[in-house]
Ligand SMILES: Cc1ncc(C[n+]2csc(CCOP(=O)(O)OP(=O)(O)O)c2C)c(N)n1
Ligand code: SF4
């Protein structure tokens with residue numbers, strides 16, 4: 192099974208009671224497997240799909256403080272967005288577990304692994320372990336709960352597994368017996384949980400300044416003492432289950448060697464082969480795998496250092512401005528106080544998922560051996576670089592366009608139709624400011640205008656910056672600053688910044704193409720997913736029957752800001768769509784404030800219908816009332832397409848696989864929801880003008 | 886990457902349309918080999934309503950003298966054009 196599934200099994204076997212999440216590749220399948228377990232009644236746990244990672248970590252802390260065994264998972268951009276809450280978890284003594292399917296942190300984006308995402312989180316007081324195999328993923332989950340919940344520790348823990356190399360690759364994994372895991376890991380029953388029915392206190396958030404230094408010392412002592420617990424737990428796990436991982440570090444063929452390579456995570460497997468090969472040639476080099484990065488195994492490395500002449504560190508973590516990598520810096524500072532120190536060299540390798548081959552490790556090993564032979568360090572830090580082969584197949588066209596034919600989008604993608612018409616209407620003086628989503632992945636390199644990737648939650652912030660800059664330069668009426676955000680980026684994680692921009696009256700255009708789920712990460716529910724739709728985080732099983740909640744009415748939320756223009760649109764009504772985009776551009780060019788257009792974007796991949804039906808599905812959404820076409824200009828509500836009689840919702844639902852599991856009662860309930868929403872729009876239209884508009 | 890000339894004299898700046906290809910320069914992405922079915926256009930039937938051109942997600946169809954002209958290099962074979970054509974002038978046929 193893949194590493195992510197092994198983690199999910201570990202969580203299930205640990206009888207976790209609370210799970211909070213937000214999708215991000217390559218972590219997401221962990222929480223999808225957990226959703227499946229819950230949907231099918233195999234695991235009983237609260238499952239909270241938050242609207243962003245900052246919230247997800249907040250939820251996890253709340254669960255854990257209230258005394259519940261808690262799990263969450265993320266990586267990269269998501270981990271960075273969480274950071275503030277991550278920093279608080281240790282002081283609140285929340286022994287929750289977070290799995291990190293490592294992925295580089297942008298900087299330059301990639302969905303592939305390196306450790307730049309955990310790097311900023313290393314020194315906050317968490318216990319942090321890395322794993323090499325999928326079996327180790329499962330076993331480490333169970334071990335880490337035991338370590339974290341130990342009274343001598345009571346700290347949150349991170350389990351780092353390399354994205355893709357472990358998260359998605361298949362290996363044989365043995366699933367331990369539930370009864371044996373229960374014996375090893377009893378239920379979590381903290382004596383200090385926040386519970387006003389039991390006790391009248393909770394943990395303090397602040398300390399007077401004179402106590403800060405003291406508490407830093409105390410936490411350092413706790414982390415130091417945690418090392419003994421880590422070793423104990425690993426040994427006990429080994430006795431019970433027959434597998435152990437060294438606790439802090441694992442030595443591989445380190446007897447009678449003069450030199451060492453130090454590795455972390457999945458790269459270790461290739462490094463082992465390199466060591467086998469080098470030792471086969473009689474070379475005296477061994478391997479040390481860092482299992483626990485925090486607390487750092489200082490004593491273990493000092494003991495090793497006494498035995499060897501040179502150590503080479505393989506670093507998938509760059510500390511910019513220090514000239515080297517993170518593991519290197521840790522090791523260097525751990526060994527400095529020794530009287531006799533081995534020579535140290537650092538190899539920066541495998542950044543952004545670049546593969547480190549066995550041959551690379553052989554070469555690194557040879558360099559370390561040479562360093563030992565020479566008795567001095569020639570070059571302290573080496574970069575293991577590989578040539579780049581472009582893969583994009585671009586056909587040069589003679590004429591300049593705002594958008595070129597051909598894209599990376601799925602066959603029959605509705606969002607593709609939208610972006611082509613939007614750019615065609617807006618023309619070349621357009622800056623697209625785009626949160627991460629399908630459109631960015633597929634169109635950023637197919638347009639002839641600047642396409643700026645914004646961090647997810649801050650998109651409207653980036654837009655504000657652009658708009659104000661053009662205003663300063665006297666160009667605000669000439670340049671359209673436009674988002675092309677998905678529903679996740681609009682109604683969930685991006686809503687706060689969007690609301691701020693609306694209230695400040697920034698004259699920007701917000702286009703939301705709504706495919707009614709997080710598609711780019713593989714179809715997870717969003718605040719816009721319709722009632723009862725099946726997604727990977729709202730599966731249909733024995734217990735769950737698709738998403739249990741109605742979607743948010745974001746056009747109305749936007750209108751509540753009193754902005755000049757709000758509209759919905761559909762790809763089945765292109766003239767209407769184009770007119771609305773044009774109107775939005777006129778309004779923002781006149782500096783009147785934010786214009787918001789919400790366009791349904793049927794998605795054959797996520798809605799499970801054949802690709803030729805994209806426009807047909809969109810048309811039925813309008814004709815059944817599932818997607819009313821609305822325009823609110825200066826508070827006046829207008830329904831643009833008003834069929835005499837709405838078609839039954841069934842006609843729309845039955846085309847799509849995401850609704851295939853529906854029972855008759857569920858269909859009736861959806862019909863009720865559609866009718867109610869349609870009635871509300873009719874009433875709003877009758878009012879003439881929304882009362883809060885001037 | 887390390888060997889490329891720095892644009893605008895700024896070392897390390899990566900611009901789209903630069904060394905990584907795509908965007909910024911003129912070009913469409915070659916996706917023609919994705920398709921299993923390909924649109925076959927019956928120009929006798931075509932009334933030049935241009936709905937197919939309007940809906941094609943890849944801009945693989947353009948307005949021509951006799952009706953829509955297909956650029957097979959950009960067509961993924963989704964079949965939307967065929968599904969939406971009001972006079973059934975587009976048939977999807979196996980490649
Ligand atoms: C802070 C942060 N969290 C998570 C992600 C991972 N991520 C990338 S795209 C995406 C889903 C996008 O969904 P949506 O906005 O609905 O657009 P779609 O892909 O469906 O078009 C997510 C969750 C991220 N890039 N940044
Ligand atoms: S997943 Fe859906 S929205 Fe994303 S590219 Fe594919 S069809 Fe388009």
Ligand code: SF4
Nearest residue numbers: 941960961963964966
């Ligand atoms: S099959 Fe799809 S991609 Fe090809 S021309 Fe028709 S609409 Fe365009």
